[in-house]
Amino acid sequence: MNTQFSPQVAEQAVHWLIESQGDDFDRAQQLALEHWLQADHEHQRAWAHIQQVNQRLRGVASPVVHATLQAPPSAARRRALKALLLLGVASATGVGLQQHNPLPGLMADYRSPVGQRRRLNLEDGSLLQLNTRSAADVRFDGPQRVVRLLEGELALEVAKDARPLLLRTGEAALQLDSGRFNVRQYDGFSLVSVFSGVASVSGEALLAGQQARLGGNGWRAVTALDRNAGAWVDGMLVASQMRLGDFLAELGRYRQGQLGCSERVADLRISGSYPLDDSERILQMLEVALPVRVRRFTRYWVTVDSLT
Known part of the structure; x- marks a missing residue:
């Protein structure tokens, strides 16, 4: 299997695997996962690979891994499981993820x-x-x-x-x-x-x-x-005639999941100061300021598209 894919796609695959294992994974999320898989062959390769990594983790004789996999659902368990999966992907794919070893961040001061x-x-x-x-x-x-x-x-x-x-x-x-x-x-x-x-x-x-x-x-x-x-220090995202695609890429840094837009609206321009602590409010403001609509497949998969 070709296991060369970007760190961003690897993280998306990990996110979807963790979501799919949750008790609240519903039909809407299943459709969003299918939409993500169909969007790119790289997504399909990453999805197949992350499932293999998940299976390997279940066969590892490690108390830490065992405790993480068997722990009751919680935010802490999700974070630990994500770290384990990313470590598994990084070790298995080598060069493909060598720029995104999660250990430095996890062990930081x-x-x-x-x-x-x-x-x-x-x-x-x-x-x-x-x-x-x-x-x-x-x-x-x-x-x-x-x-x-x-x-x-x-x-x-x-x-x-x-x-x-x-x-x-x-x-x-x-x-x-x-x-x-x-x-x-x-x-x-x-x-x-x-x-x-x-x-x-x-x-x-x-x-x-x-x-x-x-x-x-x-x-x-x-x-x-x-x-x-440095506007982020004051909790603001400031745009001056910024491309909508670039604006959403910046806003996406502050949200869990996937946030993007279609090519039809990516070159629209946006200006203003927006509070980073309320990204949902920013998305609502976009629909007022620009001829766009916000499509929410799930709370973790949001796309901005044209009105028509």
């Missing part, structure tokens, strides 16, 4: 789940904030301070201190002066925004009022700062 943000006061007086589905390690040992972004996005207000502060991403280690920064981890690069202070990599500085992609070779595509990059 600090984590924030989907749809939640976390605010942390560090021992040096710095302020660390984690966006939805993010994870970071913090090590203040001896002569230096180190923060490692494992996944997701963080905002960091760096306090003055005699020790340098290094922020490690998947690509490089940034040296940060006292100031305010936003860093988001993508596949293959990080996006760094400097609101105040200076961020340096190998002697090259990114100044206040600038943002850039950080790759293995340093800064790329330096531009003026997008002031809306």
Whole structure:
């Protein structure tokens, strides 16, 4: 079987497997699962593979695995089962999921789940904030301070201190002066925004009022700062003539399940400030602001389409 599929599709397959095993899995959810399977051959491959992984887990002689599989239904059991399944997929598919090993996030010093943000006061007086589905390690040992972004996005207000502060991403280690920064981890690069202070990599500085992609070779595509990059800290999603497809991709980071739109409406433009803690309200507002309708196959599968 071809087991090369994206981390996003793997997570969707895990989600559907867990949902299908629930007592409340109804006809509407079954139809939504069938719709997902028919949408792409990659979905079908991932679905077949995740069922094989599930069967293998049931044959593993591990007290942890056994306790997870036999535990009564609960949110904690769902999270543990999802982690086990993703670990099984990652180990079985190798290269196909090597960029999405869930262990770093699970073992991080600090984590924030989907749809939640976390605010942390560090021992040096710095302020660390984690966006939805993010994870970071913090090590203040001896002569230096180190923060490692494992996944997701963080905002960091760096306090003055005699020790340098290094922020490690998947690509490089940034040296940060006292100031305010936003860093988001993508596949293959990080996006760094400097609101105040200076961020340096190998002697090259990114100044206040600038943002850039950080790759293995340093800064790329330096531009003026997008002031809306840190709006999530205040619980807002700010759009200025943003494509609806891109807007929903951002909003989807804060929701469980699948959120998308048809190609017929993906290029519509949207502007405004939207409260992240009420994504259902945002979807209702879309139907007022744009010629679209929101189709809910289940609470976990939502698509925005044209009126006709």
